[in-house]
Amino acid sequence: MAYSVSAPPSLVWHDIGNQGPARWTLRGSDAVTAVRLSGYVSNAVALGMKKGDLVEYTKTDATPIATQLMIVSAINANGSADLSDGLAVTATNSD
Template identity: 50%
Template sequence: MAYSTDNQPSLLSSGIGGAFQLWFYKSTDAATLVRASGYFTDGYELGMRAGDIVLQVDTDAAPIASQIMIVSSAVAGTVDLSDGTAITATDTD
């Protein structure tokens, strides 16, 4: 599925003095799609910058999958995220 500006990432926290920002993004897209360069077509315009952190949740995975990614680069029209680190959710009950 492609990114839609109707479901933009949310800014959770903005660091003081230009420190990194923390973003949250939830969709049915897998991390392999979200981390691809250019997925966030309006990320730079929203304020994403290199060094920012993105918490990504794939609601279509079973169980729901999460990743922590870093914005590798951000210029007008193209944001690129790192491969990310999976956050595993084990529910054994």
């Protein structure tokens, strides 16, 4: 499933006075490799994303559910964002 502007990332917190990154969450069934493609978040500027913001992507159909923290590495001329490789976190049961 491709990115849809009707299901955009949610803003978790924003920076005050451009002093640091905002944090966003995005959930979907796309592979992390697809989310990291150039311009995946096609309406980033309209949402208020900027270079350096953090995006927590959760792949909801993975077993176990996998989350990856990425950074907005670039804002493109067309208003889309490029997301960097980041830290992958996978839920495990240590019982």
